[in-house]
Amino acid sequence: MKRSVIALISGLFFGLGMNISGMVYPEKVLGFLNLFSGAWDPSLIFVIGGALLVFAPFYHLVIKKRSQSLCGDAMCLPHSKQIDKPLVYGAVIFGLGWGLIGICPGPALAGLMSFESELFFFVAAMFAGNYLASLWQKRANVEVNRI
Amino acid sequence: MITINFEVFTPGSAMLGGALLGVSSILLMLFNGKVAGISGIFGGLISRRKGDVTWRLLFVVALLSSYFLVSLFSEQQLEMPSSPHWLYVIAGLLVGFGTRIGNGCTSGHGICGIGRLSKRSISATVIFMLVAITVVSIRHFFVGA
Numbered sequence: 272m273k274r275s276v277i278a279l280i281s282g283l284f285f286g287l288g289m290n291i292s293g294m295v296y297p298e299k300v301l302g303f304l305n306l307f308s309g310a311w312d313p314s315l316i317f318v319i320g321g322a323l324l325v326f327a328p329f330y331h332l333v334i335k336k337r338s339q340s341l342c343g344d345a346m347c348l349p350h351s352k353q354i355d356k357p358l359v360y361g362a363v364i365f366g367l368g369w370g371l372i373g374i375c376p377g378p379a380l381a382g383l384m385s386f387e388s389e390l391f392f393f394v395a396a397m398f399a400g401n402y403l404a405s406l407w408q409k410r411a412n413v414e415v416n417r418i
Numbered sequence: 419m420i421t422i423n424f425e426v427f428t429p430g431s432a433m434l435g436g437a438l439l440g441v442s443s444i445l446l447m448l449f450n451g452k453v454a455g456i457s458g459i460f461g462g463l464i465s466r467r468k469g470d471v472t473w474r475l476l477f478v479v480a481l482l483s484s485y486f487l488v489s490l491f492s493e494q495q496l497e498m499p500s501s502p503h504w505l506y507v508i509a510g511l512l513v514g515f516g517t518r519i520g521n522g523c524t525s526g527h528g529i530c531g532i533g534r535l536s537k538r539s540i541s542a543t544v545i546f547m548l549v550a551i552t553v554v555s556i557r558h559f560f561v562g563a
Binding site: 305309312358360370394 | 419422428431432434435436439441442444447452454465473474477478481482483484486495497508511513515519520524527530532537543552553555559
């Protein structure tokens, strides 16, 4: 019960953050990625910066030393330190897709209820892409280090 | 040359929105022991493991609903770039595939991962940012998009 309430609150805060920060607007993200256009919009750095200013100190001072969560779950944190091929290839493929339209998974879901048809195409394709990758992982028997 | 367009730069709302993302990440990790990475949460709904689905569904439902809450207070209508639908499909496929293989996206790697000083996440974030900047710059200078 408590876990479910936390998931709801966390999801809501996340969506509000995506909307308030403007990251649901692809033009704003593209304005950041279009670094050499002569009209750069650095806002995205401030979004990640704002998130890190809140999250990083709290993680290192409070969460890091915990062996389990407040609800008694194991901490699901990846421990791998290896920069392997799947990480690099995955990041490259993601970057290609992100650069094409300026949409990444968070904003795609946070903006979906605008019922813009393009977002439904994007999210359906993202679902398919994720599924295809899971088939590939099974075939290649890749050990999955969830982030 | 990098020149900032101060007419569209919104540091205040960006920081405020970012801080909310940070709070969201803290809550999910502190109470539930989970990383608030959207591609990972979304991906877990595709390869469903027993006892690991409900929280993901609730998170996503709340994430989707946030849009309604925001539209109560804001008149601003979401607009999508005028690219053809097939480009959205290609982009979605690449984003879905890449984030699964690379174990994370802008939130999982960019916020939780960097916040934890994970070398993997820092590397992934630098790579996908550089690639995306390259794609956008190529389109800007050669295609005029």
